[in-house]
Amino acid sequence: xxxxxxxxxxxxxxxxxxxxxxxxxxxxxxxxxxxxxxxxxxxxxxxxxxxxxxxxxxxxxxxxxxxxxxxxxxxxxxxxxxxxxxxxxxxxxxxxxxxxxxxxxxxxxxxxxxxxxxxxxxxxxxxxxxxxxxxxxxxxxxxxxxxxxxxxxxxxxxxxxxxxxxxxxxxxxxxxxxxxxxxxxxxxxxxxxxxxxxxxxxxxxxxxxxxxxxxxxxxxxxxxxxxxxxxxxxxxxxxxxxxxxxxxxxxxxxxxxxxxxxxxxxxxxxxxxx
Amino acid sequence: xxxxxxxxxxxxxxxxxxxxxxxxxxxxxxxxxxxxxxxxxxxxxxxxxxxxxxxxxxxxxxxxxxxxxxxxxxxxxxxxxxxxxxxxxxxxxxxxxxxxxxxxx
Numbered sequence: 001x002x003x004x005x006x007x008x009x010x011x012x013x014x015x016x017x018x019x020x021x022x023x024x025x026x027x028x029x030x031x032x033x034x035x036x037x038x039x040x041x042x043x044x045x046x047x048x049x050x051x052x053x054x055x056x057x058x059x060x061x062x063x064x065x066x067x068x069x070x071x072x073x074x075x076x077x078x079x080x081x082x083x084x085x086x087x088x089x090x091x092x093x094x095x096x097x098x099x100x101x102x103x104x105x106x107x108x109x110x111x112x113x114x115x116x117x118x119x120x121x122x123x124x125x126x127x128x129x130x131x132x133x134x135x136x137x138x139x140x141x142x143x144x145x146x147x148x149x150x151x152x153x154x155x156x157x158x159x160x161x162x163x164x165x166x167x168x169x170x171x172x173x174x175x176x177x178x179x180x181x182x183x184x185x186x187x188x189x190x191x192x193x194x195x196x197x198x199x200x201x202x203x204x205x206x207x208x209x210x211x212x213x214x215x216x217x218x219x220x221x222x223x224x225x226x227x228x229x230x231x232x233x234x235x236x237x238x239x240x241x242x243x244x245x246x247x248x249x250x251x252x253x254x255x256x257x258x259x260x261x262x263x264x265x266x267x268x269x270x271x272x273x274x
Numbered sequence: 275x276x277x278x279x280x281x282x283x284x285x286x287x288x289x290x291x292x293x294x295x296x297x298x299x300x301x302x303x304x305x306x307x308x309x310x311x312x313x314x315x316x317x318x319x320x321x322x323x324x325x326x327x328x329x330x331x332x333x334x335x336x337x338x339x340x341x342x343x344x345x346x347x348x349x350x351x352x353x354x355x356x357x358x359x360x361x362x363x364x365x366x367x368x369x370x371x372x373x374x375x376x377x378x379x
Binding site: 003007054055058059063064066067130133134136137138140141200203204205206210213214219223224225239240241242243 | 317319327328329330331335336338339341342343344345346347349350351352354355356366367369
């Protein structure tokens, strides 16, 4: 029961933290809940399908199907997060100040929310398919009873979900003045973290050179296997032993998104006239 | 970033030509052999064959790798070039028994 609880907790935690951040960042959008639920449901169903196709996916593209699949999912998610941040830089302030004057489409945030619901679905797809596969393996091996597997899984699921909710609740306590900066800052790091993982999968598939492997080793400071290490790995992309190319992808994403946010940020003058 | 991708991937094809292959087997949730010696400073292709009826996830923080392996499947995992040293890996789904080390020398 313990092993299923621990593994399910780890996987659920990653997805739950991402959902927690997204839920907080979009709290002012009226269609948020329906989109979040859609994303969660789609991710859940998708992860079952992906789990059942693991063998076939791995064999695609001469044995690097899994790497390409993961890199693709992460790249799309990172793009959506980047777009969100640039969109919010442009409309976030307006949204808060004079929502009444904006068009209904913009205020309801349908397009914006659908992009983030996709991120939620993709995060669940990745973590959920691993969880499903692990639980299936546990069941198939017959080492544990069905009751203990379901019980352990439920405990892990609840604890992971609770952690995500805790992050969400913590965000809501941030003073409004700092709220926008903190959510968009964390989403920026999340996008960079995903880009760095894209690089890692492409190196694993032998499609990219690692440049330096590892570029540094900070295991003595914080191990990636520890709980804190895992948390920071998910949230800000911490790697104790990153390859050079990961650092390149990480910093390139940071710079591109920050530049995009700056370029599209409305000037004070245009704000007052719209 | 798309252009960077293509550029870098084209570049990589020309960089790596020869490769060393090392075979690993997963049986009864254990890696065989549990210790693998590889030359340092070269790219290595680990070929991992999961002979169990349950899935496994090959994982290593030190090698910076993770890959799901379906029951009965044989997968390739590219590692290196490595500095001389010990690089532990494990099966995330059976962490107690499925443990091994790559030794680069």
